[in-house]
């Protein structure tokens with residue numbers, strides 16, 4: 001595997017209730033193809049384990065995937081837990097996949113996740129928008145890049161049509 005010079009270290013995992021794994025493999029491959037390094041924790045990751053792994057690995061970004069339709073609850077708990085750690089307060093956190101079981105996008109749930117600390121929510125699982133968002137974090141293709149640091153770049157570039165940024 002070849003890592004680009006500007007590659008990020010991205011920690012990928014599934015929500016605590018979610019046993020599906022192929023979405024995580026897909027996310028890992030997408031990220032690695034883009035030149036990033038991935039630590040994939042696999043499915044069913046409780047928030048305490050995620051926090052511990054983040055404190056150990058110090059990733060540049062955290063990506064939480066959801067397939068079983070419980071993405072809202074599975075996202076809310078870990079992002080609140082991560083934001084309680086001062087050293088993880090600013091790490092970009094993306095949540096994607098299915099937030100609910102109704103099969104429709106839920107803007108209120110996405111807003112609540114962003115308010116709780118998610119940097120970006122891809123509630124329709126849009127991989128192209130996710131790819132653009134990660135590229136912005138890495139400074140590859142940031143459309144509105146600023147010089148104010150990663151957090152500012154994250155907020156500036158996460159406004160992809162489907163992703164949306166943390167307010």
Ligand code: B12
Pocket residue numbers: 017018019020021022023026027063064065066067068069070094095096097098100101102103122124125126127130
């Ligand atoms: C295989 C499978 C299983 C396997 C998983 C095995 C494994 N090792 O992964 C097993 C048998 C364990 C399973 C269990 C269950 N499953 Co299941 N499963 C599937 C199935 C057939 C395929 C899922 C899959 O692997 N797809 C391949 C991956 C690559 O695609 P994907 O999952 O769509 O992932 C994409 C998106 O979700 C998105 N995405 C996901 N996360 C993220 C994150 C970000 C940041 C972004 C940008 C995008 C993104 O990008 C991914 C790649 O394109 C689907 C039906 C289907 N045909 O899709 C049902 C399905 C997902 N399962 C479903 C259900 C209900 C269950 C169970 C609750 C069933 C039960 N009653 O026990 C349990 C849940 C267990 C749990 N605790 O989570 C439902 C979910 C309904 C919903 N979301 O509203 C589905 C849709 C079936 C259905 N039509 O009802 N399942």
